[in-house]
Amino acid sequence: MAKKRVVCRDCHRVNEPDLDSCQGCGSTSLTEDWAGYVIIAHPEESEIAREMEVTEPGKYALKVR
Template identity: 75%
Template structure:
């Protein structure tokens, strides 16, 4: 999992077919330097999603460097 890219802007874990552009926010600022992740299924009901400012379901990195 550590070889996956993560968006530095919204912390979304990118799938291999996403390339190097985030499908969620459109940013091309991505990194392999991240740790931990959370899967958010229902952001409208999630306190974690609220804290992370996440509005779309998906996988998100907890720490991005």
């Protein structure tokens, strides 16, 4: 069984399962308890990115617990 990806509780970025810190912001507050995600390719042109306060392209979780 494959390991679940982890999400940063601070910036909501989806990360690979075996990381100790977020690839986006460096936070160590990671969780496997999340739901749904969005891929943001061009944050400077995206209303969703503005709403989520995302400035870097990547995968971001919609709900993080």
